[in-house]
Amino acid sequence: MQRRTFLLGSAAILLLPIPAMADTGIRATLYKSPLCSCCEGYAGYLRQNGFQVEVKPTNDLAEISRKAGVPEAFQGCHTMFVDGYVIDGHVPVNVVHRLLAEKPAIAGITLPGMPMGSPGMAGTKTEKFVIYALTKDGMPPTVYATE
Numbered sequence: 612m613q614r615r616t617f618l619l620g621s622a623a624i625l626l627l628p629i630p631a632m633a634d635t636g637i638r639a640t641l642y643k644s645p646l647c648s649c650c651e652g653y654a655g656y657l658r659q660n661g662f663q664v665e666v667k668p669t670n671d672l673a674e675i676s677r678k679a680g681v682p683e684a685f686q687g688c689h690t691m692f693v694d695g696y697v698i699d700g701h702v703p704v705n706v707v708h709r710l711l712a713e714k715p716a717i718a719g720i721t722l723p724g725m726p727m728g729s730p731g732m733a734g735t736k737t738e739k740f741v742i743y744a745l746t747k748d749g750m751p752p753t754v755y756a757t758e
Contacts, residue, residue, distance in 0.1 A: 636663035637711065639698075642675050643668060643689040650689040653701055653731030660704040664691075680718040680745050685752055688725050696720070697745065701729035706742050706756045718745040720755050 639657060643650035645668035654664045669675065676690045677683070679697040687700020694711055697719030710720055721743050722729060728736030743752035 636661050637693060638662075639664045639691050639693040641666050641689055641691040642672055644672055645670065647688055649701070649725065649731050649733075651731075653689065656730040657704065657707075662693075662704075680747065680749075681721055682752065685721045685723045685743055685745070687722055699745075700724065701726065701731050702742055703730055703740065703758050706758065709756065715744070716747070717755075718747045720744055721752070
């Protein structure tokens with residue numbers, strides 16, 4: 612009788628949802644052009660670093676970025692939303708973690724363009740990456756980090 616009780620109890624425990632195990636990553640939603648493969652590479656890079664990324668192909672990427680406060684000259688090839696921030700372009704994960712830990716009063720950050728060697732991009736890094744802070748008040752972006 613004890614064995615049966617043990618087995619039934621063990622089975623019941625295995626069927627219970629465990630929030631800590633079910634929700635371990637930082638949730639992110641990444642909007643990208645349907646034809647862009649480097650954005651999929653960036654999403655994979657984020658997943659390898661503990662993020663839960665939902666990828667949403669769109670033909671309105673420039674409009675999504677603009678509405679999120681990313682000036683045209685500072686846009687990357689995809690726009691992501693994480694914990695109330697916009698993150699545009701191939702921003703290294705350590706800078707994303709810094710943003711989420713510091714929680715500055717900004718709209719988000721961006722690495723404009725598609726720099727060679729940035730996360731998700733092919734090639735070798737040939738220059739410093741300049742990541743800009745996007746303000747909430749329409750002021751010009753300022754340097755947030757260099758990598």
